[in-house]
Amino acid sequence: MIPREVVVVAEHMAAELSDVALETLACAHELAFSLGWHVTCLILVDDPKPFQALPLASDRTLIVTDPALGSFNPAAYTRVLLHLLKDLSPRLVLLGNTSVGMDLAGPLSIGLGAPVVSGCTRVRAEGERLLFTSKLCGGKLLAQSEVRDGLAIALLMPGSYNREIGMLDRVPRVDVQASPVPLETLPLRFLELVEPKMEDVDVTKVPILVAAGRGIQSRENIEAMESLAKALGGAVCATRPVVDQRWLPRTRQIGRSGMTVKPRLYLALGVSGAPEHVEGMKDSELIVAVNTDPDAPIFDVAHYGATVDLLELVPVLTERIKALRGE
Amino acid sequence: MKIAVILRQVPDVVEELVIAADGRSLAEDEVTYITNEGDEHALEMALILKSRQAATVTAVGVGGDEARDALATAVAKGVDEALFVPVPFEHRGDNHRLAAHLAPAIKSAGYDLVLTGVWAADQLDAGLAGLLAVHLSLPYVGGLTSVAAEPAGDKATVRKEFPGGRLGIIEVSLPAVLGIQSAEQPPRYASVSKVSQAKRTMQMKELSGPLPNVEGVHVSKLMKSETGVKAEMLSGDVERVADGIVRILRERGVV
Numbered sequence: 001m002i003p004r005e006v007v008v009v010a011e012h013m014a015a016e017l018s019d020v021a022l023e024t025l026a027c028a029h030e031l032a033f034s035l036g037w038h039v040t041c042l043i044l045v046d047d048p049k050p051f052q053a054l055p056l057a058s059d060r061t062l063i064v065t066d067p068a069l070g071s072f073n074p075a076a077y078t079r080v081l082l083h084l085l086k087d088l089s090p091r092l093v094l095l096g097n098t099s100v101g102m103d104l105a106g107p108l109s110i111g112l113g114a115p116v117v118s119g120c121t122r123v124r125a126e127g128e129r130l131l132f133t134s135k136l137c138g139g140k141l142l143a144q145s146e147v148r149d150g151l152a153i154a155l156l157m158p159g160s161y162n163r164e165i166g167m168l169d170r171v172p173r174v175d176v177q178a179s180p181v182p183l184e185t186l187p188l189r190f191l192e193l194v195e196p197k198m199e200d201v202d203v204t205k206v207p208i209l210v211a212a213g214r215g216i217q218s219r220e221n222i223e224a225m226e227s228l229a230k231a232l233g234g235a236v237c238a239t240r241p242v243v244d245q246r247w248l249p250r251t252r253q254i255g256r257s258g259m260t261v262k263p264r265l266y267l268a269l270g271v272s273g274a275p276e277h278v279e280g281m282k283d284s285e286l287i288v289a290v291n292t293d294p295d296a297p298i299f300d301v302a303h304y305g306a307t308v309d310l311l312e313l314v315p316v317l318t319e320r321i322k323a324l325r326g327e
Numbered sequence: 328m329k330i331a332v333i334l335r336q337v338p339d340v341v342e343e344l345v346i347a348a349d350g351r352s353l354a355e356d357e358v359t360y361i362t363n364e365g366d367e368h369a370l371e372m373a374l375i376l377k378s379r380q381a382a383t384v385t386a387v388g389v390g391g392d393e394a395r396d397a398l399a400t401a402v403a404k405g406v407d408e409a410l411f412v413p414v415p416f417e418h419r420g421d422n423h424r425l426a427a428h429l430a431p432a433i434k435s436a437g438y439d440l441v442l443t444g445v446w447a448a449d450q451l452d453a454g455l456a457g458l459l460a461v462h463l464s465l466p467y468v469g470g471l472t473s474v475a476a477e478p479a480g481d482k483a484t485v486r487k488e489f490p491g492g493r494l495g496i497i498e499v500s501l502p503a504v505l506g507i508q509s510a511e512q513p514p515r516y517a518s519v520s521k522v523s524q525a526k527r528t529m530q531m532k533e534l535s536g537p538l539p540n541v542e543g544v545h546v547s548k549l550m551k552s553e554t555g556v557k558a559e560m561l562s563g564d565v566e567r568v569a570d571g572i573v574r575i576l577r578e579r580g581v582v
Contacts, residue, residue: 013489020490071495074468099470099488102445102506106457106467109423115544116453135552137448138340144548145451153453158490187466187500191484196492208581232582244368244509250492257470257488257508265581267572272341286579288572289558295343297552304575305558306568316569324573324582 003038005090006031008058009081010043011100013072014193015050017043020096020158022056022166027123027156028094029057029165035125040088041172044080046070048176057168066179071190074103076183082111083181090151092123092130097155099257105155114151119143119275121160130154138274139297158256159279200251201235207264208234211254211281212242215270215291215310219247224314225269231321237261239277255280269310273298328382328480331433332373332406333443333455334397336360336390336419340448344551351546355416360393362400365444371510372474373442374405380478383407385436389414389425395531402525403517412534420449422458427539430462438502439480445469445506452544460504468497469506476501 006028010021028039041058043051047070048063064084068076081104085093093108095101097118109116119134121142130147132154203209210229212222222236229236236252243253254261256276266284271277273289273296281287282301289302290310299305306313338344338358345357373384385408386401388394398409410432418424433441441463443456460467472494473486480501487495488508499505517525561571576582 013493018490072489073497075466098490099445099508102454103457103467103469105453106422106426106459107461109453110458110461115542117544118451118453134451136451136549137338137344140340140344140552141346142550142552143451143546144550145544145546147544187503188468189498190495191498192496193489194486194494194496196494232576240509241364245513253492256490258492260491265576265579286575286581288575290568293341295551299558299560300552302558304561304572306561306571308565308568312565313568316565317572320569320573321576321582324577 003036005088006037006039006092006094007085007088007090008039008041008094009104010041011096011098012043012045012051015047017051017054018096019163020098020156022163023158023161024094024096024156025057025166026161026163030161031092031123031125037091040090042084044069044077052174052176053171055167055169055171057166058172061172061174063174063176064179065176066183068183068186069179071193072100073186073188073190075186075188077104078107078111079181079183080179081108085112093151093153095153095155097157101155105153108153112151112153114153115147116153116155117145117147118155120154120156123154123156135275138272139278140295157275159282196251198251200249203235203237203252203254204259204261206235208232209237209261209263209266210234211237211239211266211268211271212248213239213269213271214241216242217311219245221311222247224311224318228314228318228321231318231325231327232265234263234265239271239274268298268302269314271298272296273301328376328380328440328476329385329436329438330373330376330382330440330442331385331387331436331438332366332370332401333387333389333429333441334366334370334394334401335363335447335455336393336397337363337448346549346551351549352417353549360390362397363444363447365446365507367514368510369442369444369507370401370404370406371512371514372507374515375511376440376474376476377405380476385410385438387412387429390419391416398531399525399529400517400522402529403521404515409529409531410534411531414538418538420447420451421543422447422450422452422455423543424538424541426455426458426462427541430459432534433459434463440476440483440501441504442507445471445508451546454506456504456506463504466499466503467506468499470508471505472509473511474505
């Protein structure tokens with residue numbers, strides 16, 4: 001019997017595979033290894049060189065090249081993937097639950113007539129059935145779903161699998177081919193990649209971070225967070241909603257579309273712990289979370305937690321720290 | 328320029344979420360609905376575009392009766408037309424079905440831009456915007472933090488977020504469907520009096536009829552995340568919690 005195929009669409013940027021690509025490969029490897037299935041890692045690029053000798057946890061790496069694949073272009077990716085996936089006829093296509101994977105999921109789902117399961121933290125197989133566990137509602141709920149037969153597309157939450165398992169000690173078979181479909185006329189054109197400006201505090205280098213979440217309620221309360229951060233010798237960072245309100249600059253945003261940090265202390269104040277935020281801070285050495293909602297998912301990753309009102313706690317805590325430092 | 332914005336009602340995740348007796352869905356009576364956050368940003372983005380160039384904005388309110396209130400708020404904020412799309416409780420969050428339902432109405436109105444949030448709190452399948460784009464045979468890109476349309480109305484330049492604070496600048500041919508991550512400024516407020524006035528005076532159209540039967544993903548079990556299992560909780564009042572935190576920080580050598 002021909003082994004079933006798992007296809008990983010590997011994300012990359014600036015000539016490097018993204019962490020989520022390796023995590024997705026780890027997921028595919030774990031699933032396929034026990035079942036004797038076959039893993040193909042698809043990499044869509046303009047220049048194959050940086051990707052040709054990678055010891056990826058796949059049976060085969062297929063690099064598809066075209067000048068239009070130099071940067072992520074959802075229209076180009078969709079065209080190439082629809083063509084290739086019809087040929088490969090896999091059982092499972094794995095993408096990251098990211099700004100890249102989310103652009104591709106809809107067009108691939110309808111184009112291939114396959115269901116999509118997003119927000120996946122775990123993918124398993126039981127006989128012919130594929131079983132998925134997904135995060136829903138800001139990480140407060142877990143949903144189990146299954147696809148009994150046929151192709152399934154899954155979007156994997158970053159941080160769900162160990163990226164080290166996405167690499168092995170050997171280079172798999174690598175095939176390089178030109179795009180099988182023409183990509184000259186596309187409705188989207190990638191003009192430029194803009195790197196983040198670091199003129200503000202670089203939160204990735206600060207050992208103590210006081211994180212402001214939606215629970216801080218208003219811009220005026222940032223000042224109290226700043227005082228606490230100063231007393232601790234650290235800086236204030238934030239979740240996406242706080243940055244979207246323009247209470248703090250984008251350079252302070254932690255999470256999927258912001259920065260990934262591993263400070264000695266991450267003091268999360270009024271942070272609910274949505275999966276896209278947790279991705280960016282879960283490896284902090286010590287996480288202390290304060291949130292009035294005892295069901296907040298931040299308590300899943302925190303080492304210590306409290307449900308008191310943070311606006312009452314912050315001035316008291318600041319005074320205690322100052323007293324300790326003899327200020 | 329004609330712009331449509333889709334505003335979905337989703338469970339407010341700040342409130343307690345109660346799982347129904349079937350173990351596969353939320354208890355309908357216990358859900359507090361809010362407009363999906365990304366959709367609020369999409370509305371703001373549409374109103375920003377309207378302030379820059381001649382445009383009419385249609386708000387498409389999807390969900391239960393709460394969607395009518397969301398439409399009144401949208402009218403109070405400055406949209407020109409309101410379309411209510413009732414969706415029964417069991418089909419909310421099913422983007423495949425919703426995209427198939429919305430597509431004919433959106434197609435016939437001939438919008439240059441269709442905006443909605445790139446993500447919804449209650450979705451388990453692919454994002455609505457990307458699915459809708461396929462039904463409409465239009466280009467799609469999502470995860471956007473800004474949209475600038477050319478005066479001629481044939482293309483737009485957008486900023487797309489990538490991990491690590493990177494941004495991609497992308498040119499999109501119009502008409503197109505765009506998935507908004509966040510608007511260029513925080514969503515504006517509408518005063519209570521303006522919303523009340525909109526409720527009294529607005530002309531709301533309705534897209535009636537049953538939702539098409541589209542095979543989607545079936546939830547076999549819905550569970551609460553195992554919250555609080557890992558964190559050691561510090562009890563007591565603010566003073567005691569502050570003492571507890573200081574003790575931990577000292578033990579760990581942080582202060």
